Amino acid sequence: MVTIVDVARAAGVAPSTVSYVLSGKRSISPETTRLVEASIRELGYHPNAGARALASSKTSVLALVLPMRTDQNVAVVMEFVAAVAKTAREHDYDVLLLTKDEGPTALRRVVSSALADALIVMDVEAKDPRVPVLRSLQRPSVLIGAPDAASGITCVDLDFAAAGQECVAHLAELGHRSIALIGPAPAVYRRGTGFARRFLRGFRAAAGKHGVRAVNRPCSHSYDAAVRCVDELLAADPELTGLVIHNEAVLPAVLGDLRHRGIRVPEDMSVIALCPDSMAVQQPVSLTTIAIPAEEVGELAVEMVLRQLAGPTVPETRLLAPRLVRRESTAAI
Numbered sequence: 063m064v065t066i067v068d069v070a071r072a073a074g075v076a077p078s079t080v081s082y083v084l085s086g087k088r089s090i091s092p093e094t095t096r097l098v099e100a101s102i103r104e105l106g107y108h109p110n111a112g113a114r115a116l117a118s119s120k121t122s123v124l125a126l127v128l129p130m131r132t133d134q135n136v137a138v139v140m141e142f143v144a145a146v147a148k149t150a151r152e153h154d155y156d157v158l159l160l161t162k163d164e165g166p167t168a169l170r171r172v173v174s175s176a177l178a179d180a181l182i183v184m185d186v187e188a189k190d191p192r193v194p195v196l197r198s199l200q201r202p203s204v205l206i207g208a209p210d211a212a213s214g215i216t217c218v219d220l221d222f223a224a225a226g227q228e229c230v231a232h233l234a235e236l237g238h239r240s241i242a243l244i245g246p247a248p249a250v251y252r253r254g255t256g257f258a259r260r261f262l263r264g265f266r267a268a269a270g271k272h273g274v275r276a277v278n279r280p281c282s283h284s285y286d287a288a289v290r291c292v293d294e295l296l297a298a299d300p301e302l303t304g305l306v307i308h309n310e311a312v313l314p315a316v317l318g319d320l321r322h323r324g325i326r327v328p329e330d331m332s333v334i335a336l337c338p339d340s341m342a343v344q345q346p347v348s349l350t351t352i353a354i355p356a357e358e359v360g361e362l363a364v365e366m367v368l369r370q371l372a373g374p375t376v377p378e379t380r381l382l383a384p385r386l387v388r389r390e391s392t393a394a395i
Contacts, residue, residue, distance in 0.1 A: 064106060065107075066080050066081065066107070069101045069102055070098075072104065073100070075097065079094065079098065120179055121179050123155065124146070124155050124157050124158070124181070124364065125180070126146055126160065127169065127192075128185060129184075131249070133246070133247035133283065135283075137310075138337070138356065141338060141354075142184065142359065146182060146360040150364050153364065155179075155364075158172075158178050165191055166191055166195040169183075169192055169195050173199050173201050180204075181201060182203070182364070182367060183204070184205075184207065186205050186255070186257075187254045188209055188255070190209045193205075197214050197215060202367050203367065204363045204366045204370075205218070205219075206360070207219050207257060208260070208379055208381065210256075212379045213377070216366055216367075218382075219257065219359060219380075219381055220359065221381035221382060222258075222260035222261040222264065223261065224384050225352045226260070226263065226267075226268065226306075227264040227265070227267060227271075228268075228352060229306045230269050230274060230306070231272065232388075232392065233274070233332060233334065233392070234268075234273075236304075236332060236392060236394045236395060238395050239303075240275045240276075240299050241304035241305065241306065242277045242304070243276065243278035243306045244295070244306070244312065244316060245279065245280045245281065247280060247281065247283060261308050265306065266278075277299055281312050283309075284312075284315075287312070288315035288316050292319050292320070292323075302331070303332065304333075304334075306334050306336075307333065307334070307335040308336045310335070313337060313349075314345065317345055327391050328391050332392040333349060334349070334351065335349045335350070338353060345391075348390045351387050352385065352386050352387075355382055366378075366380075
């Protein structure tokens with residue numbers, strides 16, 4: 063493996079000079095800089111994160127903490143990851159993806175080992191144990207998600223409570239008086255995941271406001287679970303005419319099951335989904351949606367954490383207003 067000593071020997075300079083060229087901590091003559099850079103290219107030298115941290119106290123790496131679980135929709139989650147990585151790269155930062163479910167331990171490990179300059183944390187719970195740790199570590203950080211107690215920390219997310227309200231309001235305006243919500247997997251609610259709880263809260267509040275009968279069920283990620291969920295909802299309210307789906311993983315299964323039952327969309331059942339627009343237009347019936355703004359949220363998370371790296375900032379919570387796009391799957395009753 064090529065080392066900084068090899069680069070210094072090839073360039074005819076001291077190892078400390080190579081370090082100063084890499085870190086920019088001291089002014090080095092243009093001629094010497096060219097020699098060092100030529101040796102780096104010729105030898106294919108790549109300083110690792112630890113070496114960069116020792117040399118400059120900066121790694122140019124952002125840690126993205128994303129515990130991967132079986133109840134997540136990986137395709138949608140990866141849209142957030144791609145947006146973070148793309149925006150970071152535009153600012154000359156790399157992304158270190160941490161997927162193990164370690165809780166606060168992962169945060170402490172990143173900070174103590176100088177692996178990254180800042181942290182972006184996903185899959186945020188309402189009472190997330192990582193939040194107090196982030197406050198205590200005093201390292202630039204942003205949550206993609208909003209815990210119940212967000213004071214002293216920066217967060218960005220879709221306003222899921224407003225999204226739930228918007229779905230109900232749209233169906234109520236079309237004359238629907240009996241609606242249902244198919245939510246994320248039961249484990250998501252048991253964990254207290256913030257977005258699921260906020261959406262359900264908004265859904266229930268709007269149903270009460272508009273005088274709409276509303277039931278809801280969590281749904282695991284399988285075709286059989288989707289069929290059971292629809293069975294339960296129709297049994298709970300045979301007059302059901304509106305369906306809100308907050309579970310991208312079961313969208314195809316639910317739509318397929320409705321077709322199998324002879325329930326037409328939107329003639330017999332209006333359907334709204336919370337999902338990426340790209341997923342909505344791929345279904346047999348183009349779906350009315352509130353889009354998940356993965357790209358915008360990922361970009362904002364990186365920009366917010368980079369502002370913290372540039373200097374003192376005031377912690378903020380930024381919730382993006384939901385955007386409902388009406389397509390073929392909703393109609394007046």
